[in-house]
Amino acid sequence: MDSGYGITVLTLFPDLVREYFRTSIVGKAVDRGALVPRVVDIRDFARDRHRTCDDAPYGGGAGMVLMAEPLASALDSVDAKAQHVVFPTPSGLPFRQVDAARLSRKDGLVLVCGRYEGIDQRIVDEYVDDEYSIGDYVLSSGELAAMVIIDAVYRLRDGMLRSESIREESFQDGLLEYPHYTRPETFRSRSVPEVLLSGHHARIVRWRREQQLIRTARNRPDLLRHVQLDEAERKLTESIRDKESDDECNTGG
Numbered sequence: 523m524d525s526g527y528g529i530t531v532l533t534l535f536p537d538l539v540r541e542y543f544r545t546s547i548v549g550k551a552v553d554r555g556a557l558v559p560r561v562v563d564i565r566d567f568a569r570d571r572h573r574t575c576d577d578a579p580y581g582g583g584a585g586m587v588l589m590a591e592p593l594a595s596a597l598d599s600v601d602a603k604a605q606h607v608v609f610p611t612p613s614g615l616p617f618r619q620v621d622a623a624r625l626s627r628k629d630g631l632v633l634v635c636g637r638y639e640g641i642d643q644r645i646v647d648e649y650v651d652d653e654y655s656i657g658d659y660v661l662s663s664g665e666l667a668a669m670v671i672i673d674a675v676y677r678l679r680d681g682m683l684r685s686e687s688i689r690e691e692s693f694q695d696g697l698l699e700y701p702h703y704t705r706p707e708t709f710r711s712r713s714v715p716e717v718l719l720s721g722h723h724a725r726i727v728r729w730r731r732e733q734q735l736i737r738t739a740r741n742r743p744d745l746l747r748h749v750q751l752d753e754a755e756r757k758l759t760e761s762i763r764d765k766e767s768d769d770e771c772n773t774g775g
């Protein structure tokens with residue numbers, strides 16, 4: 523097996539990030555040496571005895587900006603210019619599964635976590651390769667977004683998961699996942715769908731595909747534009763879409 527995937531995180535909240543690397547499935551990858559985390563406290567690179575890392579923005583305005591000098595020193599201390607640097611920011615490109623896949627093929631990553639209103643733009647210009655947002659909402663902390671990105675990336679590395687479960691999961695084929703069931707067969711008078719007990723593989727595959735189409739049409743109709751549908755599938759998703767827009771009219775939504 524190849525040596526571990528190195529992930530360096532520059533942060534003002536090192537305890538938060540260290541805890542993530544210790545926990546759960548990620549923690550196991552770290553124990554196995556598949557994932558090699560390095561957490562750097564930006565404050566260690568401050569220039570004054572108060573360990574100041576932020577200052578008021580030129581031009582005025584609310585909030586504070588992470589200063590260039592401590593960040594540059596922290597980045598240089600991990601040789602960031604020789605690596606792929608990601609800056610999680612609500613102003614970035616939307617982070618998608620294809621981006622996770624691309625990042626998983628790098629030798630490793632450096633993530634820079636901003637806080638407050640952002641970081642000095644000259645750091646972005648000089649060091650950052652990718653800027654990503656994880657969704658249309660504002661978090662107080664770049665750390666949570668960095669952990670989301672790391673989580674999506676590390677699990678795609680070879681040998682992390684059975685390739686079949688990666689191939690089948692949501693977004694790989696452009697559709698949301700079908701519903702899952704395990705024992706018992708009846709739970710609080712709700713039974714597992716008959717077809718899953720039939721042992722009839724072709725019928726199960728057909729049912730699951732149909733469930734994927736129904737869910738996607740209901741929850742993420744935007745995804746259907748990128749998926750090849752046959753005639754029957756197109757009719758099914760259109761009937762759901764028409765029904766959903768009727769419901770919207772009826773509820774005034």
Ligand code: 6GU
Binds near residue numbers: 658
């Ligand atoms: Cl990457 N950072 C912050 N602070 N908020 C976000 C985000 C990132 N993505 C969505 N909201």
